[in-house]
Amino acid sequence: MKENRKEKQTGQPGKQPAERRGYVSLPPATMLNPAPVVLVSCAEKDRPENRNLVTVAWAGTVNSEPPMVSVSLRKERYSHDLVAGSGEFVVNLVDERLSRAADFCGVRSGRDLDKAREMGLQYRPAEGMETAPALEGAPVSLSCRVRQVIPLGSHDLFLGEVCAVQVRPDLLDERGSLHLERAKLIAYNHGLYQRLGDVTGFFGWSVARKDVYERRMAPYERKRTKK
Numbered sequence: 001m002k003e004n005r006k007e008k009q010t011g012q013p014g015k016q017p018a019e020r021r022g023y024v025s026l027p028p029a030t031m032l033n034p035a036p037v038v039l040v041s042c043a044e045k046d047r048p049e050n051r052n053l054v055t056v057a058w059a060g061t062v063n064s065e066p067p068m069v070s071v072s073l074r075k076e077r078y079s080h081d082l083v084a085g086s087g088e089f090v091v092n093l094v095d096e097r098l099s100r101a102a103d104f105c106g107v108r109s110g111r112d113l114d115k116a117r118e119m120g121l122q123y124r125p126a127e128g129m130e131t132a133p134a135l136e137g138a139p140v141s142l143s144c145r146v147r148q149v150i151p152l153g154s155h156d157l158f159l160g161e162v163c164a165v166q167v168r169p170d171l172l173d174e175r176g177s178l179h180l181e182r183a184k185l186i187a188y189n190h191g192l193y194q195r196l197g198d199v200t201g202f203f204g205w206s207v208a209r210k211d212v213y214e215r216r217m218a219p220y221e222r223k224r225t226k227k
């Protein structure tokens, strides 16, 4: 191996400051990007007509069997009280059409106004939920029952078991397979909303046989060359 210049100077491999290697240290922060951005719908247990939408980026998939997701909410959020009180929430994925609403629902509180009405959005009944509604028009809605609440510091982590999934029919093909790549989903990337780009592979593509790879990628390649 070639001795690098710094090693030659100090004789101490790996002792160079990060800056010298082309990296810059930032203070510890929530830098895991991109994050999902979702609209969580919820309602008050004893007054289910009192519904709300809150934008959440601190959301994640946390278990497969049973299927579970998490959302982290600050205690002071109006929706924190609704989710804690009802034990239910619905995670609605966000597409380009919902992108503006997602921002609005993340900067205004349901304590002060009806965010859905302001944004011209409608609720619909969520499968498997007693209280929480789903958001009409969302590509996918996950109905979740709270299984655990873990106080972490600034946020409480709500672990929800997914008890139903509803998808917009235009995202299913004639055989009933889901094509989420057609949904124009939005991600949250270090303070910016960004649409997802081209399909670059599929699960296991790096080890797939050439013919399998070509067959599976064909629809996306065609789409790409059409542009």
Ligand SMILES: Cc1cc2nc3c(=O)[nH]c(=O)nc-3n(C[C@H](O)[C@H](O)[C@H](O)COP(=O)(O)O)c2cc1C
Binding pocket: 037, 052, 053, 054, 055, 056, 057, 058, 059, 072, 073, 074, 076, 077, 078, 079, 080, 102, 103, 105, 106, 107, 108, 109, 110, 111, 155, 188
């Ligand atoms: C892109 C985006 C992501 C957000 N993610 C979260 C989050 O993960 N957890 C949280 O508590 N607040 C989050 N917020 C802030 C809340 O959505 C915001 O404070 C909202 O007004 C709370 O509404 P509520 O009082 O009706 O619950 C986010 C805001 C934006 C714009």
